[in-house]
Structures are given as C-alpha cells and as structure tokens.
Amino acid sequence: MYKSKKTILAFLALVIPGIAKANAGVPMLFLAMPAYLISLVPIIAIEATYISKSLELSLGQSLKTVSISNVVSTIIGVPLNWFLLVLVQMVTGGGSAYGTDSFMGKVLAVTWQAPWLIPYEKDLNWMIPIADLVLLIPFFFA
Numbered sequence: 001m002y003k004s005k006k007t008i009l010a011f012l013a014l015v016i017p018g019i020a021k022a023n024a025g026v027p028m029l030f031l032a033m034p035a036y037l038i039s040l041v042p043i044i045a046i047e048a049t050y051i052s053k054s055l056e057l058s059l060g061q062s063l064k065t066v067s068i069s070n071v072v073s074t075i076i077g078v079p080l081n082w083f084l085l086v087l088v089q090m091v092t093g094g095g096s097a098y099g100t101d102s103f104m105g106k107v108l109a110v111t112w113q114a115p116w117l118i119p120y121e122k123d124l125n126w127m128i129p130i131a132d133l134v135l136l137i138p139f140f141f142a
Helices: 002-015 028-054 059-091 103-111 121-141
Strands: none
Touching: 028 059, 028 121, 059 121, 103 121
C-alpha cells in the first residue's frame, strides 16, 4: 500500500506541477561544471607554457601532457570529489536546514553545505557564488 501511495503522489506531481515542492536543494556540481570546462583552455595554455619553459620540453609535448591531465581531472576528478563531499555533508548532518539568520549559520550554509546547497531561496543569489569559491579549494586538490 505504501508504494502505491508514493506512486500516486509522484504521478499527481507530474500531472499537476503546482502541488510539487521544489525544495531539493542546489547541487553545485551542475552549476560549477560548465565554468570549469570553459576555464580549461586558458588553464591548459598557461600550464603548458610554464612547464615547457621550466622543464625545457617542447611546447607540443607539454601541451599534450597538460591537456590530458587537466581534462581527466576535470571530467572525472571533480565529479568524484563532489560526490564524496556530498556524502560527507549528508553523513555529518549537513543535509538539514539550520537557517541563515546568524553569521555562523551563513558561514555553515556556504562551507559545510557548499556541495549541495540547502534551498534558502532568498539567499541563493549570494550563496551560489560563495559556495562555488569554497568548492574551488577541494576541487583544486582533485
């Protein structure tokens, strides 16, 4: 009986979208990944030039090596890192809304909950860019 009730509610949410609640949070990976992919070109160019000069390699050889490592780390490493961060967030209690009324609540909302932002609708305009900046730190190490 329980499964059929959930199925009916899911069907009603699809048929009558006004009854659906959009409070699932904001998975930051999907907001950040396009920017990371766009930034690959200048990052690869800068790294290839630097490595070429510092290791006395040909530009073509360093470009090939840097391109492969950056593409793999962005396409595989960043999503894997994000998934682990979401897992840590959920296991440690970061999946609940604690509010953004206090300064500490705001700090926790954009650091601890950065991988999957809680849907504080009125604060998302400043939370998304700051959470993205916070995520750059673990993504750098990926």
